[in-house]
Structures are given as C-alpha cells and as structure tokens.
Amino acid sequence: MASSVISSSPFVCKSSKVKTGMTMTEKILAKASEKSQVVPGDNIWVNVDVLMTHDVCGPGAFGIFKREFGEKAKVWDPEKIVVIPDHYIFTTDKRANRNVDIMREHCKEQNIKYFYDITDLGDFRANPDYKGVCHVALAQEGHCRPGEVLLGTDSHTCTAGAFGQFATGIGNTDAGFVLGTGKILLKRLDRIASNLFNTLNFYNRTIVFEARILNLQVPPTMRFILDGEMPSYLQAKDLILQIIGEISVAGATYKTMEFSGTTIEGLTMEERMTLCNMVVEAGGKNGVIPPDATTFNYVENRTSVPFEPVYSDGNASFVAAYRFDVSKLEPVVAKPHSPDNRALARECKDVKIDRVYIGSCTGGKTEDFMAAAKLFHASGKKVKVPTFLVPATQKVWMDVYALPVPGSGGKTCAQIFEEAGCDTPTSPSCGACLGGPADTYARLNEPQVCVSTTNRNFPGRMGHKEGQIYLASPYTAAASALTGRVTDPREFLQ
Template sequence: MGGVLADGDRVKAVVVKSWMASTGGLEVHYQDGLEKGSSLKANAIQQGLEEDVHVSGAQDMETVVHRPAKRSKVQLGSAPPLTDSARLLARRKHCRFWENSGDEMELELLAAVGRNLQPGTDSILLGTDSHTCNAGAFGQFATGIGNTDAGFVLGTGKALLKVPTIIRFVLDGEMPPYLLDLILQIIGEISVSGATYKSMEFVGSTVESLTMEERMTLCNMVIEAGGKNGVVPADETTFKYLEGKTSIDYEPVYSDAQARFFSDYRFDVSKLEPVVAKPHSPDNRALARECKDVKIDRVYIGSCTGGKTEDFLAAAKVFLASGKKVKVPTFLVPATQKVWMDVYSLPVPGSGGKTCSQIFEEAGYDTPASPSCGACLGGPRDTYARMNEPMACVSTTNRNFPGRMGHKEGQIYLASPYTAVASALTGYVTDPRDFLM
C-alpha cells in the first residue's frame, strides 16, 4: 500500500453515508506526499460535514486521481456531477462557490438568505436567471445575464453593461391588508416595455413600511416591465435582516438629492384595489372584482415571486378567514427549503398554533411539494403541477405568456397569494376582500 499518489493513479474509497449517493458522493481532498492507505478528509458535497475516508479496498467505486495542484480532489463515481464541475471552476477562478444546502432554489433567491449581498458599494450581482433582480430589494444592483455573458464574466471578470437611466416610483399611503400585488399595479401602468433597460427605483412611505420579502416581490418582477434592475434603498429594515446572514462589509449608496430621473410615477397605495394580470401578458391588468365571472380550473402558489414564507402565511390567512375548502386543485411549491420548513413549522397568527401545512390540509390543498421552480416555467410533461391540457389557472408566478406553464392554450391569471386563495375557494377569479373584509 505504500507510495505517493500520483496523477493517473486509481484508488478506491469508502462511501460513509448512504444518502450521499444522490448528491454525487464525497469530495476527497489530498495534499502532496499523501501515501496510499492514509486517512483522507472527505467533505459531503451538500451537507458540508467532514468524515474520515481511507484510500483502500471498499465499495467498488474506482476513480482516477488527477493532481493539477497541491490541493485537488478525487470524485467518486463514473461521471462528476455538474455541481462538482462548477465547484472546481470556482476554485480555479478564485470565485466563491455557494454550497446548495437546500436554502436556495435559484441564484436570485440568494437574496432570501442574505448571502453575497452588498447594499450599495461598488459591486454588482450578475446571475444567469432573469429574476436575479430580486436582490435589488437589498439596495444592490443585480441583474440577469445570458450563459454566454456568464462565460465571459468567468473568463475575464468583466461584463459589458450600459449605465441605465432611472425611473422613480414613489409609493405612499398605508398598505391595505389585502394587497400584495404592487408590482402588477405598476407593470399594468407602464407596460411590459415601459422600463426597457432602465433602473426602477422604489421609494416612499409605503416602501419603507414593507418587509424584506415584500420588497423582494417588488424588485423580482421589474424584468417583466423590461427593467434592467430594480432597487429599494437600504434602510434599517435591510440592515436588521442582514444581521448574522453576511459578514461582507458594505456601504449603502443612495440617489443624490439633485438626481434627475427619466420619469416619475406616484401611487397612493391606500386607494389601490386587488388586481390580476389576464392572459397573455403581465401588463394586461384588470381589477380582480371585474373578473368574477372567469371560471378557473386550478390555483398555483409558488415561484421566486410568490412562494416565500410570507406568501404562504398570507394564503393561510385567507383560509382562516373563510373557514371553507378549496373548490379547484390547488398546488403549493415553496421557493426554498427554508420556506418549506416554515410551512410545516411556523404557527400562523390567529390560528391557535396551527401551521400553514395544517391549515392547507384542512382546506383540501395538495401537499406542499419540494422546493423548485415547479410549473412556473412549464418544463417537461411530468413537471409537478404543469398544465398539460388547456385550462385556466390563477398563479402567483411572474409570467403568463402562451405556454409558460405548460400547454400553449393555457390561460394564466397572475395574482397575489390573497387573490389566488380567494379564487381557489370559489372556483372563479375572486377579490380577496370578499373573505378578508
């Protein structure tokens, strides 16, 4: 068993945790001079736990050792998972690699756990998902890019971006307890091209009163207005949310008092009514009460837009107020693993200690699915809750183009969780005030 591991050597290693098989096995690190038969430190890819692994006869998982540098890795199995390739690339490029511990569904949802967020400062966040703009809720410039652009960024550390002009949205007034669709109101006002390659800045007393998750919803859908990014100025709400979530130093920046804007929009939020975006465009705005005769086939609550903890708490609130059961199939897809855990563990205010999952079960909901994008982007026919037939759906997702959630003849009505649940209870598009007022 003696001898030093060299490039091209074959070794066998013990798989010490059976659940690691689905995550790609173990990642084994070694250093120059390590002899065959020595103990290695192996890190579970997703869990970040360390286990001792011996280079010796064990399960038949033979693999080739490659030694491009003093610190490398041995991947068990015949083909390295995509996450391993990404991790190795991150090492080579001296980038941070966020281990997927179940806290994130997509890159834009890094915002939901406060990772890599730097309100203001001189950094920007780029991600290969159009809803990366979600992180603007923290006062950070964040925008989506394509895979080709991402490859260029990884190779050069640079990205070609124009400095966008700014549209300012001043939202004042007390937020009604039935309203969670501010961004649908705004998109309906300016259209899906009204902010093309522009920055959308949200200010005003209403914005200052919003929780971080409500701010995320606001910034998440600026891309549906054509925006390059959305931003909410960082304040005490931001700073408090980030406590314990990031160790990165940051210095918030704000618009100058003399700043000039491309245009200004002002809304008295206290006078707004619940709306939906009718097929087939996010700007096809209509009052929910005006669509009361639209019969629906299902309801979908989920996505990076409408699948956060507060969205499910809002949904549970409507059920509590109604005391009724759903009349159409209703699907729940939490945005992250933490949200999924919250659905099963957090007591809903005013419920006598019941959790969202308990309330949903009593109301006849489908069991909350594992965190994912789900049917938001359609996907293969076996995607959970995908519309494989022409049907009408009220959804808390972000786009309602033909075929977006599956069948190209599907009718998607975008709405807040309040409106979605109210509609599930009646089988028609319904104003949530029918249950909440």
C-alpha cells in the same frame, strides 16, 4: 386618482458633462467602475461582486468560459461565484439531471465555495446543501448586500435590487466572460439585431448569445413613489402589477426602476423582493429600493461581509417619475397573456378557473404562504379547485411546517393547507413556473385556466401553449381557490 405622472422626459445619452447628482444605480456603477461619476449611456467596465448561475444556464456559461479561456483556466474568484440548481430538479428527465451533474463537475474542478448541490432527488431534505429557487436563496444565504453588483444568468436576478444593490440578468456569454475576469462591459446597445445571434433550446430554455460581450449601457432611472397606508387586503404583487399595467411591458425598457415612499418603507424584505422581482416584466434593466433599517437587519443576520449602502442624491436626474396613493388601490390580476394585461380582481369574478398555483421566486416565499394560510383560515372553507403549493426554498418549506400563522391559534401553514384541502406542499424548486419537462409537478399539461402567484403568463409559460394564466397575489390566489373563479380577496378578508 390612485396614480399620477410627476414628470417624464426623453432619455438623451450623455446629455451633460457637468457634474450633477447621481441616482442609486449610477452611484453603484460608478464605484464598481472606479469612476467618480457616470451618466446614462456611459460605456464602462464594471467589477462584479457576485455572479450567480443555475442548472439551466450554468453548463453553457462554464462551457463558454473554457472555450475562451482554456480547458485548464481558473475562474477569477471561486468565492464570488454562486451556483444554485433550482429549475429542473425533481424530474426523471435525463437531460435535466445531466445539467446538475455537469455543474457539480465544474464546481469541484474550480473549487467553487457556494455550490448548493443536490444528489438525492427522492428526498430533498437529505441534501442539506440544497436550497431551492436561486433568487430567494441568494438573499437567505447572505449573498445580497447593499451597494454591490450582483449578476445572474436569469432575468429575475433583478429581485436582489430590493437590498439596494445593482442586480440584473445576463446571458451565458457574459457569464463566461465574468467567470474568467470578474468584469463586465456596460456598453450602449446599438444594433442588437445585427450584433447578436441567439439560439434558443426550447426544451431546456437555454439561451446562448453568440457575441464576445453583451452590449449594455448605464441605464437611466425612473422613480416610482408609493405613499399611503397599505390596505390589509393588498400585497406587493398587487403593487407591481398595478405599475406594469400603468406603464406596459415596454414602459421601463432598459431603465432602472427605483421605488421609494412611505409604503415602500413599511414593506418587509420579502415584499420588497416581490416588487423588484417583476421589474423585468416592464422591460426594466434593474429595480432598486433604498436600503434602511429593515434591510440592514435582514442582511446583517445572514452575513458578516461588510457593505456600503448608497442613496440617490437630491439633485439626481430621473427620466420619469410616477406617484401612487396605495391607500386607494384595489387587488388586481394580470389576465392572459401578458403581465401588463391588468384588471381589477373583482372585474374578473365570472372567470372560472381549473387550478391555483402558489410558488416561485415571486410568490413562494414564507410570507406568501403565510398570507394564503391566513385567508384560508379566515374563510373556514375548503378549496374548490386543485391548489398546488411549491415553497421556493428548503427554508421556506420548513417554515410552512413549523411557524404558527398569526391569529390561527398556533396552527402552521401546513395544517391550515391540509384542512383547506390543498395539495401537500412539494419539494422546493422553480416547479411549473416555466413549464419544464412533462413530469414537472403541477405543470399545465392541458389547456387549463390557472391563477398563479408566478411572474409570467405568456402562452406556454407554465406548460401547455393554450393554457391561460392569471397572475395574482397570494391573497387573490387563495381566495380564487376557495370559489373556483377569479376572486377579490376582500370576499374573505375584512
């Protein structure tokens, strides 16, 4: 068997007052709350190291901050707030454009140091401060550091757990409180239905939680041990889809997903980010990977800010543990309309598709495009369906045009994509990952079937509510583009 459950036990809040070992997440939260020890279920005030917001939620978060702290109030620390426009950027929609203008006004007023602004929508390269997708930019700009607490007004903030830190998404009300205090209350969730009232502005995807503080808790930890040699045709996207398919979209609800094992140790930072990015699709509160030399090398090349890594104790308590033999796994996809609707790619070979989308915080990093280019080059074929390429950040876009693809004789990704008949790589942003205004590049405006390297495939996620999205790795996405059907990448990779 490729996977097995080592142990599983029910979570009991505050099950013991006897001092025992702590998990990584518990250690980070203990330090951030200035306590010697915490256990799952503890209610604690946590000091925040970094708060990130973007163009969708930022205006709401700052609005709540001003409402609660006063029109002339100042944020707790302008150097610990990161504002990254990325969601609805390259559009003519006036409301979306206005969101960026509002953020610019707030950042100027508050003297926010890390505001990655964009003013010229006609050419993103004319905006040296503009970065792109927040979760990738946070890492590239050195804001992700082991042992810290990073919060963001986006559910995929959990991506940063790849760096051995506690990273999770929060609502606008929480963010407004953090803006003013630098703290957040982690409190047990009891009656969310009665305590919280949330309103959803569907067009702008803005969620506002009308509560003073979002009720949270110190999460229990699930451990996922991945061992074995990673087959050349597998990627981290296959691993996380395998895990979500195993435990379901509710399997890690309000829990930490800690990843370890020899396979994890061999992953690059970008692949680790892919793994942690989708823990929220399993209901996870956060994902985390023990930092090592790979982590330290990446971080130290991007920031001089000191950090203190932590690791789970040998006698730490885990609510469940799963072990996977990665050498026996095969490429998988998540069929419509749920990330846990797992199937082997080869089992879906008769599914005809209309398009392929390679991009997002999950599948739009440099190594993701390198992988797709590698498969295209190995095949020597042209794509049979429109293939859209959306680099996550400006740096990724530059890599696509500058870095040679190994084994290609010096060709860049851009050259290989052009030879394969793909669409020209577009401006870096979240793109069509979450639909967006009607003029969003590559948006599903018709009920089409799409193989995508993104992270969600709910009805309407990429636009049309009748669209069908198959989540896949860059390898599987590229292979599918070449055949016009869902395709196992082993058809082109030896």
